[in-house]
Amino acid sequence: MRSGREFRPYPGASRLLETIHDGREELWTETVGDPPPVYGERWTEVDRRPLRQFDPTRSKLAAAVLRGWSGDLPAPGELWLYLGAATGTTASHVADLVGPDGRVYAVERSLRPFGKLLALSGRWPNLRPVLADARAPEEYAALVPPVDGVYADVAQPDQLEIFRRNVELLHRRDGCRLLLALKTASMGRERSSTAHLAEAQRDLSELATLAASVALEPFHRGHFMVGGRWGRDQRLPSAVPGRPSRPRGRRRERRAR
Numbered sequence: 001m002r003s004g005r006e007f008r009p010y011p012g013a014s015r016l017l018e019t020i021h022d023g024r025e026e027l028w029t030e031t032v033g034d035p036p037p038v039y040g041e042r043w044t045e046v047d048r049r050p051l052r053q054f055d056p057t058r059s060k061l062a063a064a065v066l067r068g069w070s071g072d073l074p075a076p077g078e079l080w081l082y083l084g085a086a087t088g089t090t091a092s093h094v095a096d097l098v099g100p101d102g103r104v105y106a107v108e109r110s111l112r113p114f115g116k117l118l119a120l121s122g123r124w125p126n127l128r129p130v131l132a133d134a135r136a137p138e139e140y141a142a143l144v145p146p147v148d149g150v151y152a153d154v155a156q157p158d159q160l161e162i163f164r165r166n167v168e169l170l171h172r173r174d175g176c177r178l179l180l181a182l183k184t185a186s187m188g189r190e191r192s193s194t195a196h197l198a199e200a201q202r203d204l205s206e207l208a209t210l211a212a213s214v215a216l217e218p219f220h221r222g223h224f225m226v227g228g229r230w231g232r233d234q235r236l237p238s239a240v241p242g243r244p245s246r247p248r249g250r251r252r253e254r255r256a257r
């Protein structure tokens with residue numbers, strides 16, 4: 001399928017493209033994989049670049065971008081550790097973003113989704129599935145080199161602790177980017193979603209420099225993207241020209257048409 005629409009590179013992420021369709025902003029990744037679609041997403045080709053639609057209703061990372069995430073995104077050539085990869089919906093897009101020279105180590109502990117992830121890695125050469133419990137990173141540390149970034153989406157009560165232990169063990173010494181899809185409902189119902197978010201931010205800010213968290217509503221209820229860079233007093237990419245500083249909506253999209 002070919003498209004006559006204009007696709008623009010997203011600021012700071014050269015393999016992520018944005019376009020406007022029916023007044024709505026859409027995200028697409030330049031794929032490193034082969035068809036068929038992974039989860040029913042649309043494919044197209046623009047200037048000989050094969051693209052896949054990055055669906056915010058299916059991926060918390062796409063939702064975060066559309067909600068104005070201003071922190072780092074996976075970039076070409078980087079190594080990322082992905083915790084809770086399931087069948088590879090978002091992990092395949094992260095692999096697209098790091099491109100053919102990057103790699104994604106995708107950890108999943110449940111056998112059924114792992115089987116699909118393994119099959120997917122036959123079509124995504126830079127995706128390395130790891131069947132393991134993310135609570136025990138020392139068990140796969142020999143398989144995973146120090147990484148440029150850690151993405152976690154495990155939806156567990158101890159998601160913060162799982163994330164922190166993996167980052168501590170596997171981050172590259174000269175810097176590591178952090179993305180945590182925080183599911184507050186998994187942290188207990190006795191406190192509000194915003195109280196859980198505040199706790200997570202407080203915990204992580206002792207060890208990392210955080211970008212502004214974003215709520216993933218209306219795409220993913222009770223979820224936030226939290227992250228930044230490992231280490232205190234790191235420089236964050238807020239100065240990237242053109243990076244949105246607020247949720248992106250229809251008004252801005254109409255103006256761009």
Ligand SMILES: C[S@@+](CC[C@H](N)C(=O)[O-])C[C@H]1O[C@@H](n2cnc3c(N)ncnc32)[C@H](O)[C@@H]1O
Binds near residue numbers: 154
């Ligand atoms: C919300 S789903 C992930 C969806 C996926 N990240 C995506 O966007 O396509 C959470 C996944 O984390 C996995 N998971 C939960 N706890 C885990 C653990 N301790 N170690 C590894 N995987 C875990 C679950 O089996 C499930 O597949």
